[in-house]
Amino acid sequence: MLTTAEYPGLWKRAQISPIPKCSSPAEFKHFRPISLLFHIGKLAEEVIVRKMRSKLDEVIKPSQYAYRPGISTTDALLQYVDDFTKFLDDQKNKFVQSACLDFSKAFDRLQPSIVLSKMRSYSFNENAIKLVSNFLANRKQCVKFCEDFSDYTSIEVGSPQGTKLGPVLWLIYVNDLEVDGFYSLKYADDTTFYKPCDNTNDCSQIGSAIESASKWSSENSTLLNADKTVILNTTLSKSANFESDVLVNDVAISPSDETKFLCIIVDDKLSFSSHVDHIISKCNSRLFLMRQLKVLGLNAAGLKTFYTSNIRSLLLYGAPAWHSILNSTCKDKLELVQRTLLFKNPHIGEK
Numbered sequence: 201m202l203t204t205a206e207y208p209g210l211w212k213r214a215q216i217s218p219i220p221k222c223s224s225p226a227e228f229k230h231f232r233p234i235s236l237l238f239h240i241g242k243l244a245e246e247v248i249v250r251k252m253r254s255k256l257d258e259v260i261k262p263s264q265y266a267y268r269p270g271i272s273t274t275d276a277l278l279q280y281v282d283d284f285t286k287f288l289d290d291q292k293n294k295f296v297q298s299a300c301l302d303f304s305k306a307f308d309r310l311q312p313s314i315v316l317s318k319m320r321s322y323s324f325n326e327n328a329i330k331l332v333s334n335f336l337a338n339r340k341q342c343v344k345f346c347e348d349f350s351d352y353t354s355i356e357v358g359s360p361q362g363t364k365l366g367p368v369l370w371l372i373y374v375n376d377l378e379v380d381g382f383y384s385l386k387y388a389d390d391t392t393f394y395k396p397c398d399n400t401n402d403c404s405q406i407g408s409a410i411e412s413a414s415k416w417s418s419e420n421s422t423l424l425n426a427d428k429t430v431i432l433n434t435t436l437s438k439s440a441n442f443e444s445d446v447l448v449n450d451v452a453i454s455p456s457d458e459t460k461f462l463c464i465i466v467d468d469k470l471s472f473s474s475h476v477d478h479i480i481s482k483c484n485s486r487l488f489l490m491r492q493l494k495v496l497g498l499n500a501a502g503l504k505t506f507y508t509s510n511i512r513s514l515l516l517y518g519a520p521a522w523h524s525i526l527n528s529t530c531k532d533k534l535e536l537v538q539r540t541l542l543f544k545n546p547h548i549g550e551k
Contacts, residue, residue: 201244202251205330211241213352214341214360233308235341235362245364248335252328252368259322260371261378266388267367273462276387277521280461283383284470285525287396288436295435297406298394300459301413302428306389307370308358311421312336315373322372335365357421377416379409387462406431407446410453426451430459434468464518472522476530479514483537486510490541507541 201207218231225231253269260268265276287296303309312333319329336359343350359366370388378384382393393409410429417424431446433455445452458467458474465475490506498506515534523531 202247202327202331205327205334207244207331207335208241209338211238211244212335212339213238214339214362215344215349216341217344233361235360236344237360237362242364245335248328248331248365249368252324255322255324255328256368256371259324260375263378263384264371264375264386266386267371273387274518274520276385277462277464277518280385280392280466281470281521281525283394284434288434288470290396292398293396294398294437295433296394296396298392298432298434298459299406299410299413300430300432300461301391301393301410302425303389303391303417304423304425306374306422307361307366309422310359310366310370310373311357314420315369318372318376322375332365332369336369373420377413379412382406382409390462392461410446426453429453431455432459432466432468434466434470436469462518464522470525471530472526473530475522476526476533480533480537482514483511486514487537487541511537511541 214235214237216233217236219234221230221232257268265271265273265279284296287293315336316329316333319332339355339360340352341355341360342352359369367388374386374389374391377386377391379393382395385392385394391413393406393413395405395409397405410424410431414424431453445454447453456468458465460466464472465478466472467474490503490511493506494503515537523534526534
């Protein structure tokens with residue numbers, strides 16, 4: 201495969217398993233199409249990615265945090281909080297304006313010709329380019345639902361979700377999505393542009409960044425979802441008012457009080473109080489389930505496993521980025537969850 205730059209055709213056949221995105225899916229958009237592929241094909245993809253790794257590390261910009269060894273969502277969150285607090289600590293800055301962009305079906309809209317062109321512009325090895333071209337060509341897929349299968353159909357665009365090489369190709373695809381004068385943070389297809397502003401009367405600067413992203417989207421055959429694009433004006437001032445809409449391509453976008461960044465709820469005061477309330481609510485429901493498991497006779501080891509995987513993981517996710525700037529009230533709420541758990545299940549705290 202590596203010498204001939206030909207990816208075996210059998211490995212390019214995928215079974216699509218629709219995975220629900222929400223608890224009560226009712227429409228096609230509520231499912232995520234995950235490709236089930238041959239295991240040996242995934243091993244082959246891992247080999248290809250490793251061969252490309254040194255060039256990827258050289259080419260991919262540091263604003264991208266996804267699918268890179270040793271880098272996680274926590275690193276992206278730390279960068280986000282560090283930048284915003286640094287800007288807000290500067291007295292000349294009145295607020296930080298940001299836009300969280302959403303691309304609809306990003307991986308499914310990846311154009312093979314465009315990603316191959318970008319690989320050439322980044323001077324990837326020609327053999328790697330041919331192999332990627334062969335990997336994306338003549339792909340076939342069917343849908344598996346319960347025990348039923350659809351007929352196989354050819355796929356001309358997109359990179360299958362569930363592959364190892366697909367996410368790496370998306371990093372190359374979106375690498376040149378930048379806007380002059382704005383900072384950016386990317387995690388796969390989640391992109392956030394932000395900029396400190398020194399005048400509270402000018403709340404429209406982010407509009408130019410969204411328009412630039414929309415232009416990039418059109419040129420690269422992706423679809424920027426305006427309905428899910430969120431504008432956030434972050435300030436420490438209690439008197440600041442940001443009610444005016446931002447006009448982008450004749451569409452008015454109203455500033456929001458909060459947004460989600462990598463599953464962390466970020467509010468316009470950078471207090472993370474909404475996020476704390478959200479995870480406490482989820483923890484309480486899981487504590488109830490844990491009590492039911494205890495009544496049903498689950499042993500101490502099982503309860504500890506449930507706690508570690510379902511409650512503690514929720515409390516700790518991204519905590520290095522947001523916990524240190526919580527106020528005392530929020531910290532007390534989190535401590536109460538821990539105390540309630542350990543009081544009713546003292547063996548959980550044992551090593």
